[in-house]
Amino acid sequence: MRFARFKRGLCIKTVDSCFQDLKDSRLVEETFTVDEVTDMLDGLQTVVHSEVESELINTTYTNVLLLRQLFSQAEKWYLRLQTDVSDLENRELLEQVAEFEKSEFTSSNKKPNADLIKPKLAPLNEGGSELLNKTVACLQEENEKLKARLRTIETQATAALDEKVKLEKSLKDLQVIQGDQKDITELENKVATLKSQFEKTLNDATENQKFLEDNLVTTKHDLLKVQDQLSAAQKELEKKFQQTAAYRNMKEILSKKNEQIKELRKKLAKYEPED
Structure with a gap:
C-alpha cells in the first residue's frame, strides 16, 4: 500500500506539472483563438495521455512482478493457489481497502476500525x-x-x-x-x-x-x-x-x-x- 501510494502520488504530481507547464509556457497572452486553444488542449492531452498510460503500464508490470514472487514461493512449497478475478471489481471490498488506506495513512493517533484489522501472513522466507x-x-x-x-x-x-x-x-x-x-x-x-x-x-x-x-x-x-x-x-x-x-x-x-x-x-x- 505504501509503495502504490507513493507511485500514485508521483503520477498525480506529473499530471499537475503538465498543466502547470502549459500555463507557464503557453498562457502568456490575454486572448486566444479557437485554433490556438485547440492546439494547446491537444498538446496537453498527448502529454497527459502518455504519462498516464506509462504509469498504468508500470503499475501492471509491478503487479506482475509481485505476483511472480508470491507464485514462486508457493511453487517451492507445493502450495495450490486459487484466484477469483470477480473480487477485483467488488465494490464493497474496494471500499474496505480504501477505508483501510485512509485509516493507515491519515492521522497516526487515529485507531483503525476493528472490522478492518486482518491477520497478517507469516513470510515464507522468514527463518527458513x-x-x-x-x-x-x-x-x-x-x-x-x-x-x-x-x-x-x-x-x-x-x-x-x-x-x-x-x-x-x-x-x-x-x-x-x-x-x-x-x-x-x-x-x-x-x-x-x-x-x-x-x-x-x-x-x-x-x-x-x-x-x-x-x-x-x-x-x-x-x-x-x-x-x-x-x-x-x-x-x-x-x-x-x-x-x-x-x-x-x-x-x-x-x-x-x-x-x-x-x-x-x-x-x-x-x-x-x-x-
Whole structure:
C-alpha cells in the first residue's frame, strides 16, 4: 500500500506539472483563438495521455512482478493457489481497502476500525519458513524417539550378551557333566538364534540412525537454499529501493532476517553428526 501510494502520488504530481507547464509556457497572452486553444488542449492531452498510460503500464508490470514472487514461493512449497478475478471489481471490498488506506495513512493517533484489522501472513522466507521449522521439529522428535529406542536396543543387546555368556557357560558345564549331545545341540541352536536376533537388532538400529542423518542433511541443504534465496532477494531489493526512502527500513528488516537465519543455523548445528 505504501509503495502504490507513493507511485500514485508521483503520477498525480506529473499530471499537475503538465498543466502547470502549459500555463507557464503557453498562457502568456490575454486572448486566444479557437485554433490556438485547440492546439494547446491537444498538446496537453498527448502529454497527459502518455504519462498516464506509462504509469498504468508500470503499475501492471509491478503487479506482475509481485505476483511472480508470491507464485514462486508457493511453487517451492507445493502450495495450490486459487484466484477469483470477480473480487477485483467488488465494490464493497474496494471500499474496505480504501477505508483501510485512509485509516493507515491519515492521522497516526487515529485507531483503525476493528472490522478492518486482518491477520497478517507469516513470510515464507522468514527463518527458513514455518514449514521448514515444522520439518526440523518433526525430525528432532523422531531423533529423540530413535535415541530412546536405540538405548532400549542396547539394553536388550547387553542382556542378550549376558544370556549368551551364561548359556555358553552352561553349555560347557553340560559338556563336562552330562556329555549329552542332544542338549548341547539345542543350546547351540539357542545361542545361534540369540546371536542372529542380536545382529538383526543392531542392523535395524544402524539403518534407523542413518535414515535420520540423511533427513538432517537434506533439511540442512533446504535451509542453505532458503539462505541463498534470501541473499538474492536482499540484493534485488537493495537495487530497487536504494534511491527511495524505504531503502533504509528494508535494509534493517533484512539484517534482522539474517540474524534469525544465523540463530537457526546454530540450532541446526547441534544435530549435525560428529566426526
